Amino acid sequence: MQRPLEGIRILEVAQYTFVPAAAAVLADWGADITKVEHAVNGDAQRGLVRVLGYDANRPGSSFAPIMEGPNRSKRSIGIDLANPESRTVLTELVRRSDVFLTNYLPGLRTKLGLTLEEIRAINPDIIYVTGSGFGSEGPDANSGSFDATGFWARGGSADGLMPPDTEHMAFMPAGAYGDNIGGMTIAGGIAAAIAGRERTGEPSVVDVSLLGVGAWATQFTVNLALFTGGPLPKVRKKSAAAGNPLTGSYRTSDNRWLQFSMLQPTKFWNEFVTALGLEHLAGDSRFQTMESITEHSEEITGWFADAIASRPYDEWTAVLTNLSGPWAPVQNSWELGHDESLVANGRIVEVTDADGVPQKLVANPVKFDNSPVQMTRAPQFAEHTDDILRELGFDDERLIELKIAGAVT
Template sequence: MDRPMKGIRILEVAQFTFVPAAGAVLADWGADIVKVEHAVTGDPQRGLVRVLGHDAHRSGSSFAPIMEGPNRGKRSIGIDLANPSSRPVLEELVRRSDVFLTNYLPGVRTKLGLTVEDIRAINPDIIYVTGSGFGSQGADSDRGAYDATGFWARGGSADGVMPADADQMAFMPAGAYGDNIGGMAIAGGISAALVGRERTGEPSVVDVSLLGVGAWATQFTVNLALFSGGPLPKVQKKSAAVGNPLTGSYKTSDGRWLQFSMLQPTRFWNEFVTAIGLEHLVDDERFTTLQDISAHSDEIGGWFADTFAARTYSEWIEALQGLSGPWAPVQNSWDLGNDEALIANGRIAEVVDADGTIQRLVANPVKFDDAVVQLDRAPQFAEHTDEILRELGLDDDELIGLKIAGAVT
């Protein structure tokens, strides 16, 4: 069963990435996702021209990665939820759904009649799911957030990667970084709620916050601070274990980096020094124990650094292929998108865009039964409005009437 969510129907009233990313994961797993977009403006993320200094679109192509990633595999319907004429359509969609998924703020949900009470009055068995900035209770429950604020800054990650003498705040390593991590959490919560409903007959109300996901990601230091009774002092963070030159990062001649994590240096010593061309250090009596290596770690580390600095990144990737100890190249986004392990496991998958062109996207990390990943492109704005309305039983006259009223696109 490579698509275990097949037959599950999810109504998504959400925008940007945090909650839509959850819908994308569930669509990958086989669920039928109907994405409700504003009848005029659509998902605001469609309008982003540049993201973190990069072009979000390419001239002549309908493919926009910032929309495709969190929205692939869905169907889009354009509805003006504020227009009373649209209410029967929304209610019929709710009746036919297993899950109602939204990131609208509580005040907006109340205004539009989308509260859990409103939705459960239509479908008592529906699982009601919200993605929020700071949780469904407390003084901040009606405050909006992006992952830069709720996850990265307030959630502890930004502080965790900054040294004490930082001149500026460290920013996320990628756009929608916390949103995509949070989307996986929401998808897991929905899956658990579906199992719970099947076993008990009781539908859950699920909430996942960006702040909660951020705290979970940084829980090691959060838990330690709580145990210690106060803020943890800033310490200089190194990629190397103290006294072990077979751990840490080394720079290549072309400015790239390699990371090594051989925590048992005596076990890997001969193999390592042979692989990097320092065969004269094999079985060197000066470095036969962990204590010996630790005592000379600065000197050894200097030899290793000079050695790695003499060859290029690509040369080292080739030279180190057979090395059994844990190591990895420090990859950029292009490297990662072409990573052989990801490709072999189907985590970089092809999708045909609206222009008929084959594109590639990162697949979600969960794999079922070694099945080949099958991705469908994200919908164009309101692309499936007519199709969905006809599924609800509306005839052409009713459909045209809704369009004339401005209720749907």
């Protein structure tokens, strides 16, 4: 059961990351994904050369992480959906699919004949899934969004990170941050819809919005604001438990950071202060209760900060390895990609790119039956057009006719 969606066919008519990331997760889970790209331009994300100030690819390499992450293990077919000649191809793709997945806006879906009614007329049993900016209902149903707007800004995460006197809005920590979280959410919705159809025989219509995902991610403060009757006051957040110096972040001597989250300070006090080289505080009668620790928290925090600032990051990660209380090093992207726990659990997977060069990608976080993820590189633009058309029953003569008509690439 390590590939529980083996045999499920997903037709993806989408671009960028939000919805394609969902299909990438489903591919990790065993589904067969056919990605429809514009016959001339392909997925618009293929044209991005810089993201958040970083180069999106490297000269001389076919491997572009911005495309590989949300599109691994798929096949690509180039179709001009606006060309009437392509309709027979789309019809056959829809007819054989279990799920139709798109992030095209309602107006474009209508123009291209991709509405629920038109897709269901071809395949009444298909699960129809949209990834939207602001939901399928309401005043913004026809408005587009990227995760920076719908998820991050409007969805509450940006405001939650900004201190009261900030001069700059906090931006997302990584490209496609909300898109990847949203894609995982869509994948879960599709899996539920597949289970529901198997149980009841009824196919679902599924919509997941970036705004909805943003509100879900920030639901603690949203729910609290609704409960208290107004916006929450701006506070400087150094930890989840004010007054507890065994929570929060501390800087090392080489300007790296360590995060601690020991919400039961008396339980971990002696072990923690000993690890920090403050053995004289172990068993100190002044700090045996939560109340006394809170009363002296500012002074204690200073002691802890001075101790941690006396040694570099690498020394501390070695010293604290066996600490029983919850803590973590603040890792950068390179360190995360080599994290021993991620690697041991098969969440960093090696694939071979189109040039035959080994590359690595992050797998989705769900593991089935303790089995490794089976993953291949993302397709080149329209790489599988001929293969897919032949599978659909089109002979070489018809294939050439479709290409001459500009219906497929």
